Amino acid sequence: MYLWIWRRLPGDARTKALVAALALAAAGLLLWYVVFPWLEPKTQFDHSVIGGDPSPTATRGR
């Protein structure tokens, strides 16, 4: 897969490396700022509230 992408990158090896690095950074930023904030509330593993899970939006009456 990566070899296939590498072959399709334009230019010589240096340009290819640069484009690949930029693409990697873009993918990382997309994950960090868009995908993970969306995914995180669905996978919460740190539960501090007693009496079960607080609902995602409303506050539990207590």
Place this chain on the structure above:
Amino acid sequence: MRVAIRGLGELCVTAGLVLILFFAYELWGTGAYTAQQQDRLDAALRKSWTAPKVTTEKVSLGQGLALIRIPRLGKKYHYVVIEGVSRADLRKGPGHYPGTALPGGVGNFVVSGHRTTYSAPFNRVGELRSGDKILIDTREAQYTYEVTGLKIVKPTEVDVTAPVPFHPGRRATERLITLTTCHPKYSAARRLIVFGELTETRPRTAADR
């Protein structure tokens, strides 16, 4: 065949790297949001303290209620306690269970906070020992609570939040504080509970605000 296997391997490695990045985000990335919200709420809370008192309106959900400081956890340990314990509230900082006592009030002032992720305000509350001080600042006063004990309970043990912990229905006479967080770290299996009682109340004068 070889190409297919190599492709599969590359996909697996990629998935692994994404997963590592995701856990890095859980541990450190989520704190950036909390820090930003804390700054905002801190400024709003302090501003409301200096404003002349014109309303008796209750603190609404998601707003700052008080400041919490725990000297044992460092001089800089300082968070705004949010009103409410929904997920959205707890992402901003430690949250006060609505309906439990207010700071300094008779009954149980119950606060929940993340032990990991989202700045992990209660990460080190397990280090607290009896006699350690928990300082709660509100517009009106500074309340000093002293830790009386720690306990690890099941997540269903709601009686720790009762006005008299473990005795739901009994009428409260004491002024208590209870902190709840997850236990062990990174898990939802148990809850770590810190109990404390009010030992001192200092009224806040206008000059202090």
